Amino acid sequence: MLLSEGNRYLPARFRGYASEIRYLIFVIQERDRSENLTEIIEAWGGAECTVNRVNDAFGDQLCATKHGSRDGDFGLMATLGLSAVRFPILWERVSPAPDRPPDWTWTDRGVSTLRASGIGIIAGLIHHGSGPRHTSLLDPAFAAGLADHAARTVERYPWIDDWTPVNEPLTTARFSALYGFWYPHLTDERSFWEALLNQIDATRLAMRAIRRVNPAARLIQTEDLGRTYATVAVRDQAAFDNQRRWMSWDLLCGMVDAHHPLWPRLCGYGLQARLEAIHADPCPPDVIGINHYLTSDRLLDHRTDNYPPETVGGSDRTRFADVEAVRALDPGPQGLRGAIDEAWSRYGRPLALTEVHNGCTREEQIRWLAEAWAAARAARARGVDVRAVTAWALFGSRGWDTLLTKQGRYEPGAFDVSSGHPRETALANVIRARGALPAKCAGNGWWRRDIRLAFPRAAAPAPMAVHRKTSEAAIRPILIAGATGTLGRAFASECHHRDLPAVITARDELDLLDAGSVASAIERHQPWAVINAAGWVRVDDAEAEREACHAANATGAIALAEACAKEGIASVSFSSDLVFDGTASAPYAEDAATAPRNVYGASKVALEGALAKVDGALIVRTAAFFSPHDRYNFAVHCIDMLRRGERFKAVDDCVVSPTYVPDLCRETIDLLIDGEDGIWHLTNDEGVSWYQFARRLAAATGSAEDLITAIPAAQAGWIAERPGFCPLTSHRGRTMPSLQSAIDRFAGVYRSTGPIAG
Numbered sequence: 001m002l003l004s005e006g007n008r009y010l011p012a013r014f015r016g017y018a019s020e021i022r023y024l025i026f027v028i029q030e031r032d033r034s035e036n037l038t039e040i041i042e043a044w045g046g047a048e049c050t051v052n053r054v055n056d057a058f059g060d061q062l063c064a065t066k067h068g069s070r071d072g073d074f075g076l077m078a079t080l081g082l083s084a085v086r087f088p089i090l091w092e093r094v095s096p097a098p099d100r101p102p103d104w105t106w107t108d109r110g111v112s113t114l115r116a117s118g119i120g121i122i123a124g125l126i127h128h129g130s131g132p133r134h135t136s137l138l139d140p141a142f143a144a145g146l147a148d149h150a151a152r153t154v155e156r157y158p159w160i161d162d163w164t165p166v167n168e169p170l171t172t173a174r175f176s177a178l179y180g181f182w183y184p185h186l187t188d189e190r191s192f193w194e195a196l197l198n199q200i201d202a203t204r205l206a207m208r209a210i211r212r213v214n215p216a217a218r219l220i221q222t223e224d225l226g227r228t229y230a231t232v233a234v235r236d237q238a239a240f241d242n243q244r245r246w247m248s249w250d251l252l253c254g255m256v257d258a259h260h261p262l263w264p265r266l267c268g269y270g271l272q273a274r275l276e277a278i279h280a281d282p283c284p285p286d287v288i289g290i291n292h293y294l295t296s297d298r299l300l301d302h303r304t305d306n307y308p309p310e311t312v313g314g315s316d317r318t319r320f321a322d323v324e325a326v327r328a329l330d331p332g333p334q335g336l337r338g339a340i341d342e343a344w345s346r347y348g349r350p351l352a353l354t355e356v357h358n359g360c361t362r363e364e365q366i367r368w369l370a371e372a373w374a375a376a377r378a379a380r381a382r383g384v385d386v387r388a389v390t391a392w393a394l395f396g397s398r399g400w401d402t403l404l405t406k407q408g409r410y411e412p413g414a415f416d417v418s419s420g421h422p423r424e425t426a427l428a429n430v431i432r433a434r435g436a437l438p439a440k441c442a443g444n445g446w447w448r449r450d451i452r453l454a455f456p457r458a459a460a461p462a463p464m465a466v467h468r469k470t471s472e473a474a475i476r477p478i479l480i481a482g483a484t485g486t487l488g489r490a491f492a493s494e495c496h497h498r499d500l501p502a503v504i505t506a507r508d509e510l511d512l513l514d515a516g517s518v519a520s521a522i523e524r525h526q527p528w529a530v531i532n533a534a535g536w537v538r539v540d541d542a543e544a545e546r547e548a549c550h551a552a553n554a555t556g557a558i559a560l561a562e563a564c565a566k567e568g569i570a571s572v573s574f575s576s577d578l579v580f581d582g583t584a585s586a587p588y589a590e591d592a593a594t595a596p597r598n599v600y601g602a603s604k605v606a607l608e609g610a611l612a613k614v615d616g617a618l619i620v621r622t623a624a625f626f627s628p629h630d631r632y633n634f635a636v637h638c639i640d641m642l643r644r645g646e647r648f649k650a651v652d653d654c655v656v657s658p659t660y661v662p663d664l665c666r667e668t669i670d671l672l673i674d675g676e677d678g679i680w681h682l683t684n685d686e687g688v689s690w691y692q693f694a695r696r697l698a699a700a701t702g703s704a705e706d707l708i709t710a711i712p713a714a715q716a717g718w719i720a721e722r723p724g725f726c727p728l729t730s731h732r733g734r735t736m737p738s739l740q741s742a743i744d745r746f747a748g749v750y751r752s753t754g755p756i757a758g
Helices: 012-033 072-078 105-116 142-156 169-178 189-213 232-244 247-252 263-267 272-280 335-347 362-381 426-432 486-497 515-525 546-566 599-611 634-643 661-674 690-701 739-753
Strands: 042-046 051-054 057-060 084-088 120-127 162-167 218-224 228-230 287-291 298-301 312-314 319-324 351-356 386-391 478-481 502-505 529-532 570-576 617-622 648-651 678-681 708-711
Touching: 042 351, 072 105, 084 105, 105 120, 120 142, 142 162, 142 189, 162 169, 162 189, 169 189, 169 218, 169 247, 189 218, 189 247, 189 272, 218 247, 218 351, 228 232, 232 298, 232 319, 247 335, 263 272, 287 335, 335 351, 335 362, 351 362, 362 386, 362 426, 362 661, 478 486, 478 515, 486 502, 486 661, 515 546, 529 546, 529 661, 546 570, 546 599, 546 617, 570 599, 570 661, 599 617, 617 661, 634 648, 634 690, 634 739, 648 690, 690 708, 690 739
Parallel strands: 042 084, 042 386, 084 120, 120 162, 162 218, 218 287, 228 298, 287 351, 351 386, 478 502, 478 529, 529 570, 570 617, 617 678, 648 708
Antiparallel strands: 051 057, 298 319, 312 319
């Protein structure tokens, strides 16, 4: 029997045990492949699929990532070695209005493609939603409405055995009826409990409808699970939070009766009859689905002066800050292990990690997934019945930095779809390898290093587990050429911040024009990647020193990339917007024809032409660097002059794409980890004139905008001709933050520290 074919081939007397039989078959198959029983853990996956409502507008992650309109995504999922996929068959998408027939078009294509690939379906019916427009979480008919959708769904797909009718009921109730972020935007505790009970009833009724057609159907009930820590003054609030976090599962398991600690509280809101009905007819999950994020563990601290105002809440009598425990607790929170062990101790039911995702840089995403697999294996070795680890947000997500109240920022997953077309990232291979950590990403995640601490340390009652770190001697570093330049120092700082071993070299150790020096440096340091941050940067001087510019930017850079390719080492070199002539009417993408107007641009065109034939060579075109960490850039020069009360002249007929150096470094290293090559455009993705840029810098730093004067390029004193219009855009991926975000962050650092003297 194929695992994905459900129970239809089982004898009738065994169908009630179909899920157990399937799992035993899976165990036997895995034992044939591995002697290590801790490896009997399935790899699941899923696309971020929230459909939530804010006022009258519905936000749809399947639209935001375009997963809902790309049929090819299902084939990509099939390449990841997944046993099952959490698949959205959402009420709001299939049946958005009661007077319209259901639309199964996209769902039919998805489930049939995945099923044909041997991948099981875990059907989700509502995901952080409140139902179609005609209902809400507080509607008495909500539960029956979802149950009707479940009945229609199982009639169409009777072979689906695994179901999550409601994703994270308690979290959704908090965000919708206690905090007021999502519809119906309520902020009182009775509404919160009512919203939770309606979702629990919806789950019970949905599973009842499903099991009328498929008696073997399993309930995989997901919920965000973390622990709340607190200072002594607010320990009672933490104790309440730590009871409340279990309520989705407690209710479904029939554990909420007169002996439950929260029974009197809910009865006080007039909900006793509903609690009694749920207790009399529970619907225990077959699998407890733990969604644990780095933000799941919380710290409540009465010392509110230590925290930003937006983190402070509570009652008039007791005010406290509510922040991520990982940002202040010392030692840190228990994290994944604590969540697994507490859930197992409380329920003794099979567990799965049903969402594993970290919206961060690539190596941190990889480290988090690897840590989840390690935690699952370690738990299984301790006797915990962990069934699966789920790589979540396979095609990324957008807007979770705003709690899905605005468009927000896009963060990639196993695939980066920022260009509109999926591009596989390095995370995909880690999913295939079931969490095996690539050597180039070895190191501790930020949550296990001191950089995690954003607030004054708060004492924790228990130590954070110490993860063994691979010896740095065994980790091949990143080799950075260009120790004296802005870019080289910035890359070294970024690598240090990300716990990526790096070696930065000056010209006396790595001379790009000396083949012996290049070979010696590569042999000595054995890097896995080389970042060439060296080169000629003086655009005007290049007009009189053509040969020197070409030697630095082309001859030497080409030799370094070729030497790397010979040894199978990834490399990145940097090109410029000055390879273009500025005659286009729209921003330049990677495939635009080059036509430089000056010597500097010509040297970069020569570099690009040669590296197009070099395996593993990544070429990053970028423009108009700015950073508060180096004095020699336009932004710092502008603000310094304005602060001194001096007039500042800026060209208004030359449009460029300013690039914030910290963002450039972060994205470049992500591309290296992903194994990308060829030409990529990396800027903060907005074209502005130098004059417009100066005014926005002044506004962000509180400087005098009226001291800025617009001038034409002809009066700038430039020797080399510049293109009048050369903003860059990308067809390969657009994950850099916005220019305004970059300016705001520049201003924040500049205001607090000023530029570093150079």
